[in-house]
Amino acid sequence: MLTSLTRLYPSDAARHPLSGLCLGHRLVERAETGQPYIYSSFIMSLNGAIAIDDGQGNWTHPETLTDPRDLRLLCELMAQADCLITSGGYLRDLERGSLGNLLQLPQTPEFQDLLDYRTQNHDSLFPTVLVVSRSLDFQIPASIAEHNQILRVLAPANAPEQRAAELREQGVDVILGDEADWVGSETVVAHLKELGARTAYLFCGPRMNGILMQSGQVSRLYLTWLHRLQGGHPALTVGSFLPASQARSLRLVELHQAEAEGDLPGLWFGYFDA
Numbered sequence: 001m002l003t004s005l006t007r008l009y010p011s012d013a014a015r016h017p018l019s020g021l022c023l024g025h026r027l028v029e030r031a032e033t034g035q036p037y038i039y040s041s042f043i044m045s046l047n048g049a050i051a052i053d054d055g056q057g058n059w060t061h062p063e064t065l066t067d068p069r070d071l072r073l074l075c076e077l078m079a080q081a082d083c084l085i086t087s088g089g090y091l092r093d094l095e096r097g098s099l100g101n102l103l104q105l106p107q108t109p110e111f112q113d114l115l116d117y118r119t120q121n122h123d124s125l126f127p128t129v130l131v132v133s134r135s136l137d138f139q140i141p142a143s144i145a146e147h148n149q150i151l152r153v154l155a156p157a158n159a160p161e162q163r164a165a166e167l168r169e170q171g172v173d174v175i176l177g178d179e180a181d182w183v184g185s186e187t188v189v190a191h192l193k194e195l196g197a198r199t200a201y202l203f204c205g206p207r208m209n210g211i212l213m214q215s216g217q218v219s220r221l222y223l224t225w226l227h228r229l230q231g232g233h234p235a236l237t238v239g240s241f242l243p244a245s246q247a248r249s250l251r252l253v254e255l256h257q258a259e260a261e262g263d264l265p266g267l268w269f270g271y272f273d274a
């Protein structure tokens with residue numbers, strides 16, 4: 001696997017090791033007292049797709065939109081999260097087996113440095129998990145209890161009460177908020193504060209990303225572009241086209257390139273600050 005990247009911006013014509021690139025951002029130091037530092041990441045094809053339609057109305061994240069170099073960077077971001085914000089959709093993907101379980105860092109030798117980092121810089125080896133859902137139509141993965149993780153589910157006021165009660169009977173912390181349709185950014189931030197999270201990794205799709213981005217709560221967006229055209233559809237956020245006065249401008253901080261190698265296409269990896 002490629003282990004170095006060329007930094008294109010700010011350009012220094014030098015190669016840098018891929019391992020440690022995101023860990024070096026020391027995101028926990030960016031959190032201001034009492035205000036969680038929220039960051040998100042996406043991998044996409046050159047035509048901007050982050051998922052594909054499985055033909056039955058479900059969006060799925062195909063194997064061809066994954067990359068071992070991106071996985072390493074993603075795990076470095078995971079390692080820095082006090083809290084992981086995820087969705088009912090991801091828990092259903094886990095149940096179906098269509099996506100791998102990243103609610104915990106992989107406990108394999110190649111990620112041992114991240115587990116060590118975690119031990120030195122965070123109160124627990126594995127993050128608190130905040131799940132947003134409207135349907136509450138998911139099961140809690142067994143790995144949560146196995147790793148003693150705190151988990152909280154946030155749902156809007158019109159979420160099915162019967163299902164909320166079933167989950168509570170299983171000991172799940174389910175909170176129905178005041179919002180009618182979607183859990184809003186203020187609610188998410190309030191719960192992050194209550195849970196004592198200094199950093200939160202937004203590990204969700206375009207709906208939640210759009211809500212938090214639009215409200216200005218996402219401080220940093222990490223993007224990986226695979227140099228491959230492969231159709232697909234959803235973008236980074238959903239919602240109506242915004243006038244320039246409401247659109248969010250982001251500032252590119254760094255852009256790196258990895259060349260194609262074997263079956264792996266080239267990629268760009270960059271990040272933007274709000």
Ligand SMILES: NC(=O)c1ccc[n+]([C@@H]2O[C@H](COP(=O)([O-])OP(=O)(O)OC[C@H]3O[C@@H](n4cnc5c(N)ncnc54)[C@H](OP(=O)(O)O)[C@@H]3O)[C@@H](O)[C@H]2O)c1
Pocket residue numbers: 041042043044049050051052059060061065087088089090093132133134135136137154155156181182183184203204205206207208209211234
């Ligand atoms: N390429 C990438 O880097 C990347 C990253 C993330 C996701 N994806 C893909 O994108 C697709 C969609 O992702 P997703 O399902 O995680 O997320 P999403 O687009 O953010 O939302 C989908 C589901 O999450 C729940 N949800 C999101 N925001 C909510 C809110 N504010 N309040 C209440 N519930 C909310 C709802 O769950 P319920 O249905 O349970 O009500 C909703 O149906 C998937 O195929 C995923 O694999 C790709």
